[in-house]
Amino acid sequence: MMNIILIGPPGAGKGTQAKRLVSERGFVQLSTGDMLREAKSSGTEMGQRVAEVMARGELVTDEIVIGLIAEKLDSVAGADVIFDGFPRTLAQADALGALLQARGTQIAHVIEMAVDDEALVARITGRFSCASCGEVYHDVTRQPKVKGRCDICGGTEFLRRADDSEDSLRVRLMSYYKQTSPLLGYYHAKGLLRSLDGMGEMDAVASGISAILDS
Secondary structure (H helix, E strand, O other): OOEEEEEOOOOOOHHHHHHHHHHHHOOEEEEHHHHHHHHHOOOOHHHHHHHHHHHOOOOOOHHHHHHHHHHHHHHOOOOOEEEEOOOOOHHHHHHHHHHHHHOOOOEEEEEEEEOOHHHHHHHHHOEEEEOOOOOEEEOOOEOOOEOOEOOOOOOOOEEOOHHHOHHHHHHHHHHHHHHOOHHHHHHHHOOOEEEEEOOOOHHHHHHHHHHHHHO
């Protein structure tokens, strides 16, 4: 069993690389966002707690998130796991370490996808996706082969995320650096941190991640 964390600012490509690891290496991706949505509609005791908190417009506590992760780990026992969107803080990192230790396992690698902020802003603000299938395109680097028509499903409607504006992205970047970047020092001190260039081509980044996992 191998547990890894992909870490990096919004838009660094963590989700894309996680999906590749799922399809190519059989990893299980544990996304806190997905788990919260599933729990909310599950009807379980934990799901009811999540629904009540979200209905009040409050943030879900670390205790609840750790509880959801514990349930998910038990359901995929023995699988290689990618933690997506967690941990975000030092307290969460401590809690995750304790949770894994109680199950006789630990984090094997924390892979930082390092980026250049200005290049990242250019990458993200040019993004748009097919409204039908979700295929992602870019104003500069990846237009549909036929203008106005999705390469995958032929759809003709496209969307841009509201939070992909430059102002919104810079706010998200600042939040990342304040809350999450201390984790880099935390995992470096534990000898778990590996860094690679998150601004490279997708295949190059994937090869870099594979080299880390195979080391």
